[in-house]
Amino acid sequence: MSDYIVFFAPGTCARVPMTCLEEAGVPFESRVVSFTAKEQRGSDYLRLNPAGKVPVLVEDGRPLSENVAILTYLDSRFPDAGVMPPAETEFDRCRHISDLSFxxxxxxxxxxxxRIPERFCSLDGARSDVWKLSAEMMIPHFDFIDARLARSPWWYGDRWAAMDSYVNWVWFRVTGAGFPQERYPNLMAHAERIAARPSVQRVLAREAAGQEDLVSRGLHYGFQPDASVPLT
Ligand SMILES: N[C@@H](CCC(=O)N[C@@H](CS)C(=O)NCC(=O)O)C(=O)O
Structure with a gap:
């Protein structure tokens, strides 16, 4: 039995801490949570995370939720894994935490x-409007991120960090929901570098196994990306 368990759902932000554990070479069990069956709102799961969200990292039976806390913890627990870059001062370390918080x-x-515009407005026809306004909100952030990734292969220079996987997860999620990629060549190239990492491939295999399990139980969570609305 491994000391670590990560509760995840395929394609979610749980990909980031799972990648960090793979990068650290730490054995862990990954347990899939069915959003379709609303397992994340069940009483057993709420005992792990009252917010009803993945990821949850369980270490020796104790749950830790919220990505920023999990990633900060993994960095201090496994300092050689490169989850965060080395920090000479507490101020620098907090700047790295600030990046993850962003x-x-x-x-x-x-x-x-x-991804789920219908959660934010129930008026007829409003889904497309929420999608469009939110996609437009993302543009200046991606402009900033793309410019940063023009300077070096990874967020902090020559070495992967959790920040790279987090940014890539955001990119993967929104481009999978119809957000146009062309304006961001450096994010596209970064995504290729991320996909080539063995740690990421192992995490994707875990997600695929989780997805198969959900499908076999008739619990596949299907998203309906809306790419129909052009951005201004
Ligand atoms: N602030 C949380 C957000 C976690 C989160 O929103 N997770 C999503 C998946 S990416 C989730 O569990 N959604 C399930 C739901 O909202 O019911 C973190 O950073 O860990």
Whole structure:
């Protein structure tokens, strides 16, 4: 039995901490959560994370939720894995945490609006409007990220960090929901570098196995990307 368990759903932001564990070479069990069956809102799961979200990292029976906390913890627990770059001062370390928080607090809420616009307005025809407004909100952030990735292969230079996987997860999520890619050559090239990493391939295999399990139980969670609305 491994000391670590990650609760995840395929394609979700749980991909980021799972990639970090793979990068660290730490054995862990990944347990798929069915959103279709609303397992994330069941009483057993809410005991792990009262917010009803993945990921949850369980270490020795103790749950830790919220990506920024999980990634910060993994960085201090496995310092050689490169989850965060080396920091000479506490201020620098907090800047790295700030970067991860930018993904969690600024980008992720926009991702959710692009992926599931119907959660944010129930008026007839409003789905496309929420998608379009949210996609437009993402543009300046991707402009900033693309310019940064023009300078070096990875967010912090020559070496992968969790920040790369987090940014890539955002990119993967929104381009999979019809967000146009052409304007962002550096994000596209970054996505290829991410996909080539063995750690990422192992995580995708875990997600595929989880997806197969959900399909076999008739619990596949299907998204309906809306690419029909052009951005201004
Ligand atoms: N702030 C949380 C967000 C986690 C989150 O929103 N997870 C999504 C998947 S990407 C989820 O579990 N959604 C299930 C739901 O909203 O019911 C974190 O960074 O860990």
């Amino acid at each position: 993904c969690a607090s600024v980008l992720h809420p926009i991702v959710t609006r692009i």
